[in-house]
Amino acid sequence: MNELEEVIIIGSGPAGYTAAIYTARSELKPLLFEGQQLGGQPGGQLMLTTEVENFPGFPEGMMGPEMMEKYKKQAERFGTKIVSEDIVSVDFSSRPFTLKTATDTYQAKTVIICTGAQAIWLNVPGEEQYQGHGVSACATCDGFFFRGKNVVIVGGGDSAMEEANFLTRFANKVTVMHRRDSLRASKIMQQRAMNNPKIEFLWNTEIQEVLGDGQTVTAVKILNNQTNEVREFPTDGVFAAIGHKPNTGIFEGQLELDEKKYIVVSSGSTRTSVEGVFAGGDVIDHTYRQAITAAGSGCMAALDAERWLSLQE
Numbered sequence: 673m674n675e676l677e678e679v680i681i682i683g684s685g686p687a688g689y690t691a692a693i694y695t696a697r698s699e700l701k702p703l704l705f706e707g708q709q710l711g712g713q714p715g716g717q718l719m720l721t722t723e724v725e726n727f728p729g730f731p732e733g734m735m736g737p738e739m740m741e742k743y744k745k746q747a748e749r750f751g752t753k754i755v756s757e758d759i760v761s762v763d764f765s766s767r768p769f770t771l772k773t774a775t776d777t778y779q780a781k782t783v784i785i786c787t788g789a790q791a792i793w794l795n796v797p798g799e800e801q802y803q804g805h806g807v808s809a810c811a812t813c814d815g816f817f818f819r820g821k822n823v824v825i826v827g828g829g830d831s832a833m834e835e836a837n838f839l840t841r842f843a844n845k846v847t848v849m850h851r852r853d854s855l856r857a858s859k860i861m862q863q864r865a866m867n868n869p870k871i872e873f874l875w876n877t878e879i880q881e882v883l884g885d886g887q888t889v890t891a892v893k894i895l896n897n898q899t900n901e902v903r904e905f906p907t908d909g910v911f912a913a914i915g916h917k918p919n920t921g922i923f924e925g926q927l928e929l930d931e932k933k934y935i936v937v938s939s940g941s942t943r944t945s946v947e948g949v950f951a952g953g954d955v956i957d958h959t960y961r962q963a964i965t966a967a968g969s970g971c972m973a974a975l976d977a978e979r980w981l982s983l984q985e
Contacts, residue, residue: 676768676779677703679977682759683786683919686963687953687970689743691784694974696750700981703753703778705771706744725816727963736804739963764926764946781984782948782977785935786970787919789954789961794826794912798882802910806889807882809912811835812962815842818909824849824892826879827913833861835913840870847907849877851897874905882910918955927951934958942973950976 679695681688684706695702725733734742748754755773763770768779791809793799799807808814811825812835819842825832828850839846848865853875855862865871874894881893883904891906918934920927928936928945935944935951942950952969954961 674776674778676781677701678780678981679703679782679784680705680769680771680778680780681784681786682771683788683953683955684744684754685740685786685788685953686743686967687788687955687973688784688786689740689747690967690970691786691952691974691977692747692752693743693750694971695784695978696747696752698974698978700978701751701753702784703755703780704747705755705757705759705773724813724963726813759922761922762926764949767948769949782950782981784942784970784973784977785923785944785949785951785955786953786966786973787955788966789916789918789934789958791912792915792917794879794882794914796879796881798884799910799912802882802884802889805887806884806909807912808909809916810961811838811911811913814909814911815839818843820844821908822847822906823909823911824879824905824907825911825913826850827915828852828855828857829913829915830857830861831915832913833857833865835911836865836871837868839911840868843870843909846871847874847905848872849874849879849894851876851878879910916954916958916961918958920955932958942969942976948980950980 678700679702681691681702681704692702692704724736724739757773759771761772768781769783771778821843822845823843824847825836826849836846836848876896876898878895878897879892880895883891891904894905895902920933930936935956937951937956942952944951950973952973953966
């Protein structure tokens with residue numbers, strides 16, 4: 673058993689590192705587990721992004737992995753201890769809280785959860801190869817890079833229609849590919865997309881492979897699941913809009929989760945259903961999902977944890 677920690681942070685994206693910076697500067701000596709983010713990856717979703725141009729303070733833009741390395745160095749500068757392991761189980765039923773890796777056990781007075789979420793990908797050949805090079809799961813993040821180009825978006829829900837409409841600000845044409853012959857999106861979102869002259873629909877269509885020239889996406893191989901016709905469809909980009917999955921598996925039964933498995937926090941704070949456990953970033957956010965909102969809620973979680981600890985003395 674290791675010595676009792678003031679605060680343990682689980683997760684190393686913008687939320688986790690920001691929480692670490694704030695708690696470290698408050699002399700709480702945070703211990704941060706970057707691990708594999710419970711199915712994600714160290715550094716969070718920005719590690720799959722090429723250039724980040726919408727984060728204030730970086731007028732020239734910055735590569736996602738480079739930005740996360742700067743976050744990490746800043747957290748370490750103030751004394752954050754970083755462990756490259758996964759937390760595989762937690763016990764929040766009594767204090768101090770107990771957290772386990774595959775090889776060790778830790779205890780903490782307070783815990784900040786920033787394990788993030790991950791896009792649900794298509795899982796087809798070529799998709800992983802071209803992530804950040806024509807394949808994206810965030811129109812708000814990457815739409816700007818497709819100005820004047822033709823793109824494909826996969827999905828049939830509200831988020832897919834919202835992202836399709838957003839992409840028409842930049843793209844010449846947006847083709848929505850859906851595996852069924854009707855959308856599950858709300859009527860108003862369907863109408864908005866169908867009335868947009870830049871949006872076309874391909875029904876009963878599934879992407880079988882993402883094709884490229886080694887540098888960027890050039891086409892997708894598609895299947896009509898009614899006729900079994902397979903053909904190549906030229907495109908400059910592919911956006912997956914079939915949902916996100918929060919990395920909360922180990923917290924089931926420990927914390928209150930909503931119907932989509934996101935951690936529930938009290939309104940206007942980062943307090944979870946267990947006193948002394950806080951959460952920030954995409955693991956609590958299925959609306960905005962931006963690096964800057966994640967960082968902001970990581971700051972909130974750090975401040976909430978610091979105040980909570982001060983009241984325990």
